Amino acid sequence: MNLLSQLYGIHSPTGNEWDMICFVKEYLKEHVPEAEVKLDGQGNLYITKGTPEGGYPTLACHLDQVQVQHSKDFEVVQEGDTVYGWSAFRQSREGLGADDKNGIWICLQCLDHCPRLKVFMAVGEEKGCIGSNRAEMGFFSDSLYVLEPDCKGGEEAHTMLRGIPCASEEFVEALALPEHGYSLTEGKTSDILALTLNDIGVSCINLPAGYHKPHTDDEYTVIGEMEHCLDFVRDTLHRLNRRFPHRYLSETQKRIQLTSKQCRIMDVTNKKCVIRCARAGVFFGIVTHKESTVAGVECTIKDCRRIWSWDGAATLSQMAVDGVSKPEECKFTVVVPEMTVMDVIEIIPATDKAIKSLESVPVWKV
Numbered sequence: 001m002n003l004l005s006q007l008y009g010i011h012s013p014t015g016n017e018w019d020m021i022c023f024v025k026e027y028l029k030e031h032v033p034e035a036e037v038k039l040d041g042q043g044n045l046y047i048t049k050g051t052p053e054g055g056y057p058t059l060a061c062h063l064d065q066v067q068v069q070h071s072k073d074f075e076v077v078q079e080g081d082t083v084y085g086w087s088a089f090r091q092s093r094e095g096l097g098a099d100d101k102n103g104i105w106i107c108l109q110c111l112d113h114c115p116r117l118k119v120f121m122a123v124g125e126e127k128g129c130i131g132s133n134r135a136e137m138g139f140f141s142d143s144l145y146v147l148e149p150d151c152k153g154g155e156e157a158h159t160m161l162r163g164i165p166c167a168s169e170e171f172v173e174a175l176a177l178p179e180h181g182y183s184l185t186e187g188k189t190s191d192i193l194a195l196t197l198n199d200i201g202v203s204c205i206n207l208p209a210g211y212h213k214p215h216t217d218d219e220y221t222v223i224g225e226m227e228h229c230l231d232f233v234r235d236t237l238h239r240l241n242r243r244f245p246h247r248y249l250s251e252t253q254k255r256i257q258l259t260s261k262q263c264r265i266m267d268v269t270n271k272k273c274v275i276r277c278a279r280a281g282v283f284f285g286i287v288t289h290k291e292s293t294v295a296g297v298e299c300t301i302k303d304c305r306r307i308w309s310w311d312g313a314a315t316l317s318q319m320a321v322d323g324v325s326k327p328e329e330c331k332f333t334v335v336v337p338e339m340t341v342m343d344v345i346e347i348i349p350a351t352d353k354a355i356k357s358l359e360s361v362p363v364w365k366v
Contacts, residue, residue, distance in 0.1 A: 003108065003109075004076075004083075004102075004221075005076045007023075007097075007105055008076045008085065008096045008101060010023055011070035012097060013065055013066070013068055014064040014066070014126045014130075017124075018043070021039065021043060021045060024104070025045075027108060028111065031108075031112055032049060032111045035111060036049075042124070042131045042134050043063070043131065044120065044122050044123055044135055044136075045063070045119075045120070045121040046118075046119075047119040047121070048118050049115070049119075050114075050116030050117065052116075054241070055143065056118040056144060057114075057144050058117070058118040058120065058140065058145065058147070058202075059110060059118070059146070059148070059233070060147070060192065060204075061103030061104050061121055061150060062124075062125030062191055063104070063123050063125075064124055065126065066095070066097075066215040067094065067097055067215070067217065067219070070094060072089075073088050074086070074094055075088070076096070081223050082220050082222060082223070083096070083220060083221045084219070084221075085217075085219070092217065093217050095215070095216060095219040096219050096220070098209070099214035099219070100149070100209065102149060102209035102211050102226050102229075103148065106209065106230045107119045107121070107149075110233060110237065113234070114234070118143060120132075120139065125150075129193070132191040132198075133198070137195075137199070137200065140201070144202065144241065144242060144244065145167075145171060145202050145203045145204065145240065146195065146200070146204040146205070148190065148206050149206075149209040149229050149233065150190055150207070151207060151208040151209060152208065152212060153211075153212060153225070154181075154222060154225030154226075154228060154229070155181065155182060155208060156183055156184075156208055157184055157185075157205055157207050158185060158187030158190070158205065159172055159205050159206075160184070160187070161187045161188060161189065161190060161193040162187075162188060162193065163186070164197070166196040166204040166205070167203035167244070167246055168203050168246040171205075174244070175205065180232050181228070182207075182208065182232070187206055190206050192206055196246075196248050201245060202243060202246060203244040203245070208225065208229060209225075210226030211226075269287060269289070271286065271350075272284070272349070273348055274350055275301060275341065275344060275346070277343050279343055280342070280343065281308070282307040282316065283301055283304050283306055283307065283341060284305050284358050285301040286302040286303055286304075287300070287302075287347065288300050288338075296344065296345075297342075297343070298344065301339055302338050303336075303338075304337075304338070305332045305333050307331075307332055308332070308364060310324055310329075310330045310331075310332075311324065311326040311329035312324035312326030312329065316348060320351070321353075322351075322353060322357070323353055323354040323355075327360050327362070328362065330361045332362075332364055333365065334363050334365055335363075
């Protein structure tokens with residue numbers, strides 16, 4: 001209870017998390033000195049304990065709270081299994097910030113006792129997941145899965161947030177939630193949603209951390225529910241020691257992936273080609289690199305000439321096969337050593353005959 005009371009006593013509204021960051025760093029320095037702690041430019045904490053040994057189970061929580069009222073005489077009051085904040089001067093309750101200090105408490109408890117673990121502590125979750133949207137995603141490259149204790153109550157967990165699945169069915173089954181008294185419902189915004197949209201590549205779940213009436217001065221914690229969450233997290237970390245992959249693809253990303261697969265059907269790398277873009281025009285040169293982006297297919301072209309206009313070929317297809325019969329009537333620009341073009345919609349490898357013809361077209365310039 002002492003550690004939890006210390007966390008509740010730190011006021012950390014969004015944008016002012018520094019006192020909480022310092023507390024966590026000092027706590028780890030004293031109690032988990034072997035842990036490696038990194039702080040990024042946003043204020044996010046990245047904590048690693050132990051050696052990979054095939055990957056790290058990973059926990060997440062956030063460092064900020066919503067409540068702005070935190071009196072100088074703020075105290076933590078426990079009545080039976082319930083804990084709440086109180087100001088004697090105001091003679092009223094004040095929010096604990098248990099969303100998500102309960103999650104921080106669970107993460108620190110696990111770092112104390114688990115030999116191999118990663119923990120991500122984000123800033124700005126309450127104002128649109130500022131920290132997790134800008135997280136250093138390389139930190140999660142060897143994560144097996146992510147558990148985030150950041151749901152209200154003690155029964156409902158979330159793997160679906162705002163209609164977006166954040167976990168695989170295999171992972172949900174392996175968690176055995178009903179056996180621990182948990183059920184799945186759809187949640188709203190959280191750090192695991194931001195991480196999923198940032199293509200973390202593994203399954204994530206939000207777990208009920210035992211706080212009630214979050215974001216209000218009437219917020220309270222049911223200790224039994226919070227401790228049950230801790231027990232579930234510890235059990236899961238012990239049981240599940242393999243990677244549970246999961247990727248969410250938006251409709252745009254699916255189209256990009258499909259385009260990328262289609263592009264790989266024909267390998268045109270290091271070949272002289274005629275390239276047509278949706279808006280930039282037509283080019284002739286050596287394709288050295290090709291990839292799919294949000295803007296469409298992107299190509300890097302070596303020894304590139306822009307084809308402003310041509311004569312002596314009915315279509316680009318004929319140009320790539322036969323070349324042009326009237327090179328003196330064509331307008332091909334100077335050779336650019338290398339350039340990148342976007343929104344590519346057609347790449348046609350040129351035949352030897354066409355290459356000889358196209359390279360004979362004089363430079364058009366003023």
